[in-house]
Amino acid sequence: MTFNDIFKSSFLDRIDAVPPLDAILALALACALGLFIVLIYKKTSTNVMHSTSFEATLVALTLITTLVILAVSSNVLLSLGMVGALSIVRFRTPVKEPMDIVFLFWCIAVGIVLAAGLLFLAVVGCIVIGLVLLIFANTRTMDRPFMLVVRCSGETVDAAERAVEVLVASSTKQHVLKAKDRSAADEGTGALDLTYEVRLKDGETAFIDALCAIEGVGDASLVSYNGDYLG
Numbered sequence: 001m002t003f004n005d006i007f008k009s010s011f012l013d014r015i016d017a018v019p020p021l022d023a024i025l026a027l028a029l030a031c032a033l034g035l036f037i038v039l040i041y042k043k044t045s046t047n048v049m050h051s052t053s054f055e056a057t058l059v060a061l062t063l064i065t066t067l068v069i070l071a072v073s074s075n076v077l078l079s080l081g082m083v084g085a086l087s088i089v090r091f092r093t094p095v096k097e098p099m100d101i102v103f104l105f106w107c108i109a110v111g112i113v114l115a116a117g118l119l120f121l122a123v124v125g126c127i128v129i130g131l132v133l134l135i136f137a138n139t140r141t142m143d144r145p146f147m148l149v150v151r152c153s154g155e156t157v158d159a160a161e162r163a164v165e166v167l168v169a170s171s172t173k174q175h176v177l178k179a180k181d182r183s184a185a186d187e188g189t190g191a192l193d194l195t196y197e198v199r200l201k202d203g204e205t206a207f208i209d210a211l212c213a214i215e216g217v218g219d220a221s222l223v224s225y226n227g228d229y230l231g
Contacts, residue, residue: 026066026114033110033126034062040130041103044137054100058107065111073115147225148175148196150211151218157182157192160216164194167214171207172198191218198222 038055106129113122148168152160168175179195211220 022117023070025119026070026117027063029119029122030062030066030111030114031059033114033122034059034107036126036130037062037103037106037110040133044099044133046097058103061104061107062111065108066115067111069112069115144199144224146198146200147178147223148194148198149221149223150194150196151220152192152194152216153218154216156216160214161192161194163214164211164217167207167210168196168198171201171204171210173201174199 038058041055041058106126110122110126113125150164152164154160175196175198177194178197179193181193181195183191205222208220208222211217
C-alpha cells in the first residue's frame with residue numbers, strides 16, 4: 001500500500017480494522033483493572049477522605065487510553081491526528097500528592113499494554129505493582145512519625161526540660177528535637193515549647209500521661225504526620 005492509498009481509503013474500509021471481540025475483551029479488562037487500581041489507591045492512600053472524582057478518573061483514564069491506542073494502532077491517519085492533538089494539549093490541573101502521578105501513569109500504561117494485545121502482561125503487571133504498593137504502604141504505616149509538642153511553664157522550666165528529654169529518649173524508638181521556643185522571661189522561668197519528631201515503640205502512647213505528670217509541664221500533644229516538610 002502506497003502513501004496515497006492510505007489517504008484515499010474510506011472509513012468503510014476501516015470498519016473491521018479492530019476485531020470486535022478483541023475490542024470488547026480489551027475494554028472489559030481495562031474496566032476491571034481500572035477498578036483494581038482504584039482499590040489499591042484506597043488501600044494505600046494517606047488521605048482520610050478519598051476523592052471520588054479522582055477514583056472515577058483512574059477508571060476512565062484506563063478505558064480511554066485503551067480505546068485510543070486500539071484506534072491508533074489500526075489507522076495511520078488516526079495516529080497522525082493523535083500526535084498533532086497531543087502536541088497542542090496542555091494540562092493545568094495540579095496534582096496534590098506525588099503518588100497520584102504514579103496511579104495516573106499506571107492507568108495509562110495498563111491501557112497501552114491492553115490495547116497492544118498483551119493481556120497476560122497487563123494482569124500480571126497490575127498484580128505485581130499492587131502488591132509492591134501495598135507492602136510499601138504497610139511498612140510506612142508501621143513506622144509512622146509523630147510530632148510531639150510539650151509546653152513547660154513556671155519556675156521549674158529548665159528542670160522540666162531535662163526531665164522531658166530523659167523521658168522522651170527512654171519512651172520512643174527515635175526522637176529528634178525540631179524546635180525549642182522560649183518566651184521572653186528571666187532565665188529558668190517563663191514558658192518553653194519543645195517540638196520533637198518521634199517514632200513510637202510498638203505504637204505505645206502511654207508516655208504522654210507521664211509527660212503531663214512532670215512538674216512544670218503544662219500540656220503535651222502527640223500528632224501524626226506524613227513526614228513531609230513544607231518550605
